[in-house]
Amino acid sequence: MGDLGDAVAVRQWCRLAADALGRTRADIDALNVFPVPDGDTGTNLYLTVLAAAEAVDRLPGDTGDTGAAAAWRALAEGALLGARGNSGVILSQILRALAEVLGGGGGLAEALRHASRLADQAVAHPVEGTMLSVLRTVAVACPDGGEAGAVARTVAEHARAALRETTGQLDVLARNGVVDAGAAGLCVVLEALAAVVTGEFPQTYDVPRRAVPSEAGEAGTCEPEDHAGGGGYEVMYLLDADEAAVSELRDSLDALGDSLVVVGGDGLWNVHVHTDDAGPAVEAGIRAGRPHRIRVTYLQAPADRHAHNTGRGVVAVTLGAGLTALFEDHGAQAVRRESGRAPSLDELAGAIVRAGDEVAVLPNDRAVLAVAEAAAQRAREDGVRVAVVPARASAQGLAALAVHDPLRRFDDDVIAMTSAAGATRSGQLETAGEEAVTSVGICHPGDTLGLIEGDVSVIGPDLTDVALRILTGMLSGGGELVTLITGIGAPDGLVEAAQGYLHEHRPDVEVVVYDGGQDRYPLLIGVE
Secondary structure, eight states: OOOTTSHHHHHHHHHHHHHHHHHHHHHHHHHOOSSOOOSOHHHHHHHHHHHHHHHHHTSOSOOGGGHHHHHHHHHHHHHHHHOOHHHHHHHHHHHHHHHHHHTTTOOHHHHHHHHHHHHHHHBSSOOSSSHHHHHHHHHHHSOSSSOHHHHHHHHHHHHHHHHHHHHHHSHHHHHHTOOOHHHHHHHHHHHHHHHHHHSOOOSOOOOOOOOOOOTTSOTTOOOOOOOSSOOSEEEEEEEEOOHHHHHHHHHHHHHHEEEEEEEEETTEEEEEEEESOHHHHHHHHHHHSEEEEEEEEETTOOTTTTOOOSOEEEEEEEOSHHHHHHHHHTTOEEEEOOTTOOOOHHHHHHHHHHHOSEEEEEOOSGGGHHHHHHHHHHHHHTTOEEEEOOOOSHHHHHHHHHTOOTTSOHHHHHHHHHHHHHTOEEEEEEEOOSOEEETTEEEOTTOEEEEETTEEEEEESOHHHHHHHHHHHHHTTOOSEEEEEEOTTOOTTHHHHHHHHHHHHOTTSEEEEEEOOOSSOSEEEEEO
């Protein structure tokens, strides 16, 4: 069980919440009809929490006696600086409020009440049926005192119940048969918090699907709410200003548009508004103080917004020096990561922006997919047309890169790369670090694990024997080309044994061998 007054628990919550939002991001995006149906609420929440998690990760491992307070401060600052979209800005204010109370030794009930007050104050015109009303319900229901795990469970349960009520609280949600997207994301964050406190980690985080449409709407239709001020542009910026100037700024921006949210304090603010005229919204910030990190996004971008193309590129996330060189030799820009870690959002987004006006991204690992999607979204804000090819392994990424053709239409190129990646089965060998229960039995430290498509299929003491058994399983469904990518831990004779086995049992199969140089997996396998 985790104590939210402990820096380790804060760090764990940030990472778990970011991972959970990364996995549910697309489902939350699909719910997004309010305040505008731009399908990015899940992505914005993920970017916001990821920014908070990365800020906490940058702290030294030992933060001394003030460790928890430092972790909470870093979390709040990271969320404020990295907040994206209407929902992300509101969430950053919620996280700031939690940090102020929990970082000072207060309880969860007090923290949630404080968060509800600050979030309501940050939004110019609070609306029922949103993450604000869900938070308000949770804050009222959360009991003072009591065992920490029981309190955290109560929070998660009441959040889920309040989420279901949002459909009937806001007309645009009822017409589309959805719960509020921002509230769904908040539930995921609170469930991650409950998991850390209780030590009970769910396998999945549920996001309600679109319900059967009412007579007022049709399935798949996203009907935006009507607003008097309305706005075709989303304007966001950080602002250095005192509180008096920000109060005047709120009045000015409220007259210019809607979805106005201003959060922050102590001289640093994050400003968000939807408006038909972005210029005056930025000028209002200049009058109030010093705006920076200004972002203006067209909310209803036409399909041909990025029709121009002055360069096509591929960005590949790689593991190991050999794989990095291999992808670069085949024309990709490589972003190297460490074993067990995804690349940073800033690093990957920057690589995408530098790669060209049209960019295909190869994550090459299941754990990197969510970060790749988030980085792609950030790059799109800079005018880049991006597609993330769902390559979940290095062998799949190589297969996709092999059919890449920069002279094709971008969409056709992405389809071809996606098809090639999907037609490649992936396998890998790794060494168990601890005892665990798998789908094929219990493994012990030092055992060799053979995985196919991410699932453990073979456990054994001998790496070569496990490799041959994995090859047999992967080829049982057919195949014409086997790719073997050796790592640092590959023993002498492994490749020769695999080649000999294939020559004897599957002489029709072509074998390609690369030295990947990865340090966690002695062998990566691809079958096309």
